[in-house]
Amino acid sequence: MNIPLEENQAIPPSSLSEQGGQEQEGHSHPHSHVHNPESQRQIINRLSRIEGHIRGIKTMVSEDRHCPEVLIQIAAVRGALDRVARLILDEHLTACVARAAHDGNIEAELSELKAALDRFLP
Template identity: 50%
Template sequence: MNRLSRIEGHIRGVKQMAIDERDCPDFLLQIAAIRKALDNTAKLILTDHIETCLVDAVQKGNEQEVLNDIKKALDNFIQ
């Protein structure tokens, strides 16, 4: 939740930059920070998914479910 709140704050900052008519390089720097924060959040969620949901499915013998689940997660993350 903290990561998402920080991302939300960055986005509000970009909106304010538009209102203030800030320079383009400032916008690009903030957008790069937002993208990195989103990527790091997605990696954390994917790691948690692998360590909990997928491990649990493997332990229950649902290998095909595990493969389908990880493919779906990767397809959503890497587009």
């Protein structure tokens, strides 16, 4: 079974690690990312579960499982990723954007958020 990958969907993880995970192209005013520890824990836990789910899908493909079963699992991962993205967006709005407003950097922060959303949303 061949499942085609879509091109240009995300920044490769190797690119993120080269950038230190925080400072990305166009991020001209890096700020400390001090977030709510509970939110961060929830996000990391969800991502760990998604990672395990992806491994399960990989196993399904290698075992040549029925395509609709694989697609259903992929849909579940997409939904889980969307929920994580909402948590991250909420955290960004309550922490980063609020901090930028306090520091007088709201225009730049909103511009970066808009650019990220343009890539994120279909």
